[in-house]
Amino acid sequence: MEKPVIATASLAGCFGCHMSLLDIDERILDLIELVDFNKSPINDIKEFARECDIGLIEGGCCLDENVHVLKDFRNHCRILVSVGECAIMGGLPAMRNGISVRECLEEAYLNGPSVRNYNENKILPNDEELPVLLNRVYPCHEVVKIDYFLPGCPPDADLLWRALTALLNNRKMDLPYEVFKFD
Amino acid sequence: MEESISSILDRYNHDVYRLMDILIDVQSDQGFIGDQAIARIAEDLGISKADVEQTRSFYHFFSKKPTGKYSIYLNTSVNACMMGRDAVARTFEVEAGIPFNSVTRDGLIGLFDTSCIGMSDQEPAAIINGKIFPNLTPFRVKELIRDIRAGKSMEELVVEGYGDGQNSNPDIRAVVSNNIRKIGPVLDPDYKPGEVIRKKLPAMTPQQVIDEMKRSNIRGRGGAGFPTGMKWEICRKTESDEKYIICNADEGEPGTFKDRVILTERPKLLLEGMVVAAYAIGARQGILYIRHEYKYLKIYLEKLIEGAHKRNLMGKNIAGIEGFDFDVRIQFGAGSYVCGEESALIESAEGKRGEPRDKPPFPVEKGYLDKPTVVNNVETFCSAVKVLLNGADWYRSFGTTDSTGTKVLSISGDCRYPGVYEVEWGFSVNDICGMAGADDVIAVQVGGPSGSLVGPSDFDRILCYADLSTGGSLIIFNHTRDLLQDVVLNFTSFFIEESCGSCSTCRIMPVILRNKLLKILNARGAKSDISEMLEWAAILKASRCGLGQTAANPIITSIQNFRHLYDQKVRGEVRYDSGFDLTQATQEAIAATGRYTAVD
Ligand SMILES: Cc1cc2nc3c(=O)[nH]c(=O)nc-3n(C[C@H](O)[C@H](O)[C@H](O)COP(=O)(O)O)c2cc1C
Ligand code: SF4
Ligand code: SF4
Numbered sequence: 001m002e003k004p005v006i007a008t009a010s011l012a013g014c015f016g017c018h019m020s021l022l023d024i025d026e027r028i029l030d031l032i033e034l035v036d037f038n039k040s041p042i043n044d045i046k047e048f049a050r051e052c053d054i055g056l057i058e059g060g061c062c063l064d065e066n067v068h069v070l071k072d073f074r075n076h077c078r079i080l081v082s083v084g085e086c087a088i089m090g091g092l093p094a095m096r097n098g099i100s101v102r103e104c105l106e107e108a109y110l111n112g113p114s115v116r117n118y119n120e121n122k123i124l125p126n127d128e129e130l131p132v133l134l135n136r137v138y139p140c141h142e143v144v145k146i147d148y149f150l151p152g153c154p155p156d157a158d159l160l161w162r163a164l165t166a167l168l169n170n171r172k173m174d175l176p177y178e179v180f181k182f183d
Numbered sequence: 184m185e186e187s188i189s190s191i192l193d194r195y196n197h198d199v200y201r202l203m204d205i206l207i208d209v210q211s212d213q214g215f216i217g218d219q220a221i222a223r224i225a226e227d228l229g230i231s232k233a234d235v236e237q238t239r240s241f242y243h244f245f246s247k248k249p250t251g252k253y254s255i256y257l258n259t260s261v262n263a264c265m266m267g268r269d270a271v272a273r274t275f276e277v278e279a280g281i282p283f284n285s286v287t288r289d290g291l292i293g294l295f296d297t298s299c300i301g302m303s304d305q306e307p308a309a310i311i312n313g314k315i316f317p318n319l320t321p322f323r324v325k326e327l328i329r330d331i332r333a334g335k336s337m338e339e340l341v342v343e344g345y346g347d348g349q350n351s352n353p354d355i356r357a358v359v360s361n362n363i364r365k366i367g368p369v370l371d372p373d374y375k376p377g378e379v380i381r382k383k384l385p386a387m388t389p390q391q392v393i394d395e396m397k398r399s400n401i402r403g404r405g406g407a408g409f410p411t412g413m414k415w416e417i418c419r420k421t422e423s424d425e426k427y428i429i430c431n432a433d434e435g436e437p438g439t440f441k442d443r444v445i446l447t448e449r450p451k452l453l454l455e456g457m458v459v460a461a462y463a464i465g466a467r468q469g470i471l472y473i474r475h476e477y478k479y480l481k482i483y484l485e486k487l488i489e490g491a492h493k494r495n496l497m498g499k500n501i502a503g504i505e506g507f508d509f510d511v512r513i514q515f516g517a518g519s520y521v522c523g524e525e526s527a528l529i530e531s532a533e534g535k536r537g538e539p540r541d542k543p544p545f546p547v548e549k550g551y552l553d554k555p556t557v558v559n560n561v562e563t564f565c566s567a568v569k570v571l572l573n574g575a576d577w578y579r580s581f582g583t584t585d586s587t588g589t590k591v592l593s594i595s596g597d598c599r600y601p602g603v604y605e606v607e608w609g610f611s612v613n614d615i616c617g618m619a620g621a622d623d624v625i626a627v628q629v630g631g632p633s634g635s636l637v638g639p640s641d642f643d644r645i646l647c648y649a650d651l652s653t654g655g656s657l658i659i660f661n662h663t664r665d666l667l668q669d670v671v672l673n674f675t676s677f678f679i680e681e682s683c684g685s686c687s688t689c690r691i692m693p694v695i696l697r698n699k700l701l702k703i704l705n706a707r708g709a710k711s712d713i714s715e716m717l718e719w720a721a722i723l724k725a726s727r728c729g730l731g732q733t734a735a736n737p738i739i740t741s742i743q744n745f746r747h748l749y750d751q752k753v754r755g756e757v758r759y760d761s762g763f764d765l766t767q768a769t770q771e772a773i774a775a776t777g778r779y780t781a782v783d
Contacts (some may be wrong), residue, residue, distance in 0.1 A: 064769055127778040133772040138776040143763045 004168055008040040009073060011066040012093045015061025016154040017084040018042065018088040021056070022155035031161075036170060039076075048076045054167055055076055055079070057146075057152075059086040061138045062093050065131035079167065082140045085153040085161070088129040094137040101133050151180060187212050188220055192227050199228045200552070201533030202238055206245055207475075207515055211313070215249045234302055241536040241683075242336055243297060243518030243707075244475050251286045253292025253331050255318075257309040257721070260299035260437045261658060261673045262595050263695030267320070271553030274321040276489035278328035279741035292331060297501040298677055300518060301594065303658070304362050304601035313478050315359050342374040349447050354483035361444050361600025365618070365631060367589040368569045368581070369562060370605045375493060376451035381502045384462050386569075392463040393419060394569060397577035397688065400587040403465060405431055405523075411567065418464045418547040421555040421729075426463045428469040428509075429532065429551060430559045433516055433523035435474060437677060438656035441591040442561040442604045446473070446480055449565060450487050454511065456564025458497060461509040464557055470509040470527050475518050480629060484513060522680035524728045525558040526550075527683065538683045539728035540739045558765060562591050562655075580620035583610035586647035594619045596628075596659035612642040612691070623661040626745070632655040632674035633733035635740035636666065666741060667748055668704055688723050688730025696720060696738055702762040708753040709760040715743060 010018055018041060020078040022028065039045045045134050061067050074080055085091040096104050102111030102132045109115055141144050149164055166173035191208045195201035206223060209216050216239050225232040239245045244256075257263075257272055274439070279292045286293040302308040305317035314337055316327070330340055345351040346359045363370060384392070397412030418426060431780065434442040445453060457469045488511055491497040501507045514532045514743055516522050522531045526540035529551050550556025559567075566588055570578045579587045586608035591614070595601045599620030618626050623777075628636050629646070630653035637644070637651070644651050660666065675697045683690045699716050702708050720735035742749060755761075772778075 007345075033638050060755070064765060067765055101771040105772070105775050123481070124776040126778045128778070132769045132776075134768040135771045136768075138763065138768070141761065145759045147762065 003034065003036045005036045005038050005106055006040070006054045006056065006164075007038045007048065007052040007073065007077060008042060008056040009058065009069055009090060010041060010067060011057060011059035011061040011087070013086045013091070015041075015058070015083065017056075017058035018086075020084075020152075020154035020157050020162055024161045027161055029178045031105075034165075048072065052077045053079065054081065054164070056081050056083050057087050057140050058083050060090045060093065060140060061143055062134055063131040065132065067134070067143055070140060079147045080140075080144065080164070081148040081150060081167075082146045085151065086129070086153055087140045088110040088149050088151060090139050091153065094139075097136040099137055105133070109136070156180065185223070188223050189639070190222070197227055197408045199230055201219075202228065202235065202665070203517065203531060204513065204534075206235075206239055206242075206258065207517055210245055210517075211516055214252070215246050217247060220534070228519050228658070233421065237536055238534060240473075241519065242516070243539075244587065245517055245623070249286065249290060249293075249319070250290050250295065253311055254293045255296065255309055255311050256295045256300070257283070257296040258298070258300045258302070258307060259296045260303065260391070260671075260677070261300070261670055262303040262438060263306040263308065264669060264673060265660075265664070265729070268307040270321050271307045271319045271324055274324040275328070277323055289380055292328070299435065299439075299441050300721060301434055301440045301474070302332070302359065302439055303595035303656075304603075305360055306595075310476060311340065311425055311590060314341070315357055315476075315479060316340075317358060317360070318343075347496075352483060355447070355480060355646050355654065357479050359443075359447075359479075359603075361371045361448060362600075363444060363448070364594075364600055365604040365606060366604040366608070367591075367605035368573075369445070369565045369589060369591055370579075371453070371569075374449065374452055376455060377502075378497045379498050379568050380455055380458055383571050384398050384507075385504055389419065389463045391466065392459065392571065395575050396463070396570060399570040399578040400585075401563070401566055401570055401578065402586070403560055404566065404590065404654065406436070406633070406652075408648045408652060411559065411563055413560070413689055414547055415460060415463045416556045418557045421548050423555050424467040425554045427509075427551040427554055427556040428457050428462050428473045429468045429525075429527060429528065429546075429556055430457055430466070430469070430561060430564055431523060431525060431558050432471060432473040432477070432561050433520075433528060434561075435476075435520035435523045435681075436633065436654055438595055438628065438631050438658045439593045439654060440654050441593045443477055445561050445565060445591070446477060446484065450484055451491075452565045452568055453561055453654075454487065454491055455496070456510055456559075456566075456568045458491075458501065458509055459567055460557055460559065460564060462501075462504075462507060464555070466557070467508050467510070469509060470514050470551065471511055472514045472516065472522075472532055472533050476523075478515055481513065481515070495558055516612045519683075520677075521683045521728070521730050524702055524730065527728070528558065529556065538685050539730075560654075561667035562620070572717070583645075583647050583649075590653070590655060592646075592647065592653075592655050594657045594659070596657075597623070597661035597664070598659045606646075608647050611645045612637065612651070612657075616642070616659060619659065621659045624659055624663050625664070625776060626660045626666055627668075628656070628658040628660070628670065629653050631658075632677055632737055633729065635736060636670065636744060637740070638744045641744065666702070671741045672697070672700055672704065675734070678734035679766060682734070686726045686731050689726040689734060692719060692723050693734045698762075700738060703749060703752050706752065707756070707760060707762045707764075708749075709757040710753055710755065711759050712753060712775070713742060713749050714745075722729045 018039050037043050055073040082088045158180045217671045221235045225235045230624040283294045307319045348361050350357045393416050401409040454707050499508045517539045521527050522537035524539045527537040531537040546556045579586045591605045629651050679693045683688045726732050
């Protein structure tokens with residue numbers, strides 16, 4: 001039987017959730033036995049080479065590019081999972097949601113103490129190649145259908161492990177309080 | 184300012200439980216309740232500024248900034264919109280030169296939205312400095328703004344003549360119509376005030392009064408339908424040095440206005456009912472809690488209470504019954520639908536935010552000032568008098584077995600004869616439509632937003648507690664109405680506006696549901712949205728009070744009874760669509776950075 005295929009992505013996240021995945025320690029070896037990784041920062045595969053079974057998404061959408069990646073994942077993954085606070089709720093980046101995009105850009109490029117005296121032409125970066133900021137940070141399920149949500153910041157390595165093995169073995173997830181409790 | 188606040192504080196004996204009255208008077212004296220006033224009140228009452236501020240900020244008619252010399256509050260209810268609110272609102276904006284929820288530069292005119300003001304049979308209606316202006320048209324609005332600019336007084340603004348019945352009483356002088364279309368025991372004009380207090384009470388023990396109430400099978404008219412005799416009995420049996428009677432005249436359910444008509448035309452009956460209840464449970468103090476929108480009745484009602492004292496129908500040793508003392512004070516609200524919920528109403532009457540209490544204990548055990556309290560609807564008290572006057576058997580001869588007596592209905596919407604109808608329980612929706620002169624009916628909202636939206640296949644169902652239960656509001660819709668856009672969306676927004684915000688379910692879920700509804704209305708909906716709304720709405724049952732628990736009823740009952748309207752609007756082939764719009768989401772950044780190309 002072919003091994004199930006996993007893909008992962010970090011959108012507007014801090015990579016903490018990916019770190020947590022690596023935190024399953026030596027069980028990563030078991031995982032590699034169990035699954036193949038496709039598009040993922042872990043193996044640096046940039047484009048989907050095949051259809052995947054499970055997509056793990058860290059981070060919400062703050063740029064148009066995030067939206068494209070997320071939609072790409074939805075199109076290529078049978079099951080899509082929001083991993084961590086940022087993917088589920090927007091997380092820390094969503095703190096900008098109460099502030100207008102213009103104000104954010106001006107603070108970052110015109111008025112902030114580290115740029116105030118250096119941006120003589122008062123330019124807000126506008127190169128066509130740059131991704132475009134969204135009006136606010138969106139949790140993943142407000143952009144595409146998400147099948148499962150794994151909470152935490154980051155989710156406990158054990159939670160990720162249990163979730164993955166449950167999904168791979170097609171059984172209900174065993175979720176003791178300790179692996180998802182707040183702190 | 185200092186002087187006026189001092190005298191207001193004196194007026195209420197510096198009593199912290201009268202904070203509502205204090206704030207109402209400051210608001211009406213100064214036109215707003217500023218930080219200085221809040222600091223002064225807090226210091227005087229010995230509470231923190233935050234305590235004062237939290238009461239102030241809870242109520243719609245309290246404001247921190249001046250609301251204009253002429254503060255205009257225009258109703259946003261379904262009925263107002265059906266009767267042409269949009270054109271009226273636009274005319275107000277154009278003539279005043281400001282958008283809603285703002286004040287003109289010169290401080291002359293303030294324009295504000297407000298939830299249903301209890302004038303559903305004479306919409307669109309506005310409240311200007313406490314006076315009601317019903318049946319507005321764009322022409323009338325132009326006239327009003329012109330007269331305001333010309334410096335006319337509030338009295339001079341009224342050109343349409345005062346309304347029927349007591350509306351023309353010198354103590355009321357309101358341009359409001361009663362529109363009483365059908366009378367019964369409660370609205371009976373031959374009522375003789377004081378007869379029951381004088382002739383019946385002295386011959387009965389309190390327990391006998393309660394027994395008669397129980398035998399009549401009368402149930403509460405405020406919506407929930409709790410057996411009144413039982414409520415009184417529990418309260419009577421709860422031991423306490425003080426007990427209270429509260430009349431709930433908050434009447435905030437959109438489409439309901441019958442309590443206003445009773446307060447105008449049969450107020451003595453209501454007061455008599457409160458006295459009867461006080462006798463039954465052993466209360467010495469009563470509170471008549473009236474919504475702010477009906478403040479124009481204040482002087483009229485105060486004088487009636489005074490009159491009752493003079494005639495020994497209130498006060499000491501009432502009707503010669505040794506030791507039977509009872510007095511009523513009026514408490515006005517300040518614009519909040521949830522204050523109609525009995526425990527929120529009690530909080531409000533104690534001068535606090537109108538946040539419902541966790542139950543149990545129920546008010547009959549722990550109510551006003553933590554003392555046993557009976558809260559009943561206006562109409563319940565009125566009916567109680569008739570039960571005692573004519574006996575339980577007589578009363579039971581009206582209505583059905585489980586729902587005895589009559590119900591005063593507020594009927595509005597697409598019909599020739601909107602108004603107040605007192606009918607026996609057991610009328611069908613069809614009967615009601617016939618009576619009201621409605622012959623093109625696609626739907627009827629029974630029981631206000633928290634009730635149900637029913638279609639023709641349900642029109643032979645009957646009004647009673649066991650079938651279509653209602654606090655009395657019926658709104659009729661004809662084929663020109665877009666039920667989802669005009670009705671369901673409006674009601675859902677109403678609940679969002681009026682939630683007290685204590686429960687996360689009630690604070691958040693109605694907003695999520697409204698977004699989903701908007702998505703469907705904007706032709707972005709998928710089939711899964713409909714089923715998700717039903718699934719997600721279930722969580723609202725976890726809310727603390729009836730507001731949150733019923734906040735999804737407009738959506739749930741319209742999906743149940745008008746599923747085709749939703750199916751028509753969702754795209755059948757699409758199973759899931761988050762509704763995310765990339766073009767719209769990137770507009771702001773593209774504009775800010777001056778990039779021209781839209782992203783794909
Ligand atoms: C959100 C909400 C609003 C209410 N508004 C009113 C109201 O305006 N008038 C009323 O009599 N009851 C209202 N009620 C019902 C009261 O809580 C209470 O049941 C009623 O006043 C009891 O009186 P009754 O037994 O005579 O009906 C409301 C309940 C809820 C949950
Ligand atoms: S959820 Fe926490 S760990 Fe994961 S990306 Fe967000 S901030 Fe980082
Ligand atoms: S259900 Fe809504 S209105 Fe009622 S207590 Fe909770 S938040 Fe307040």
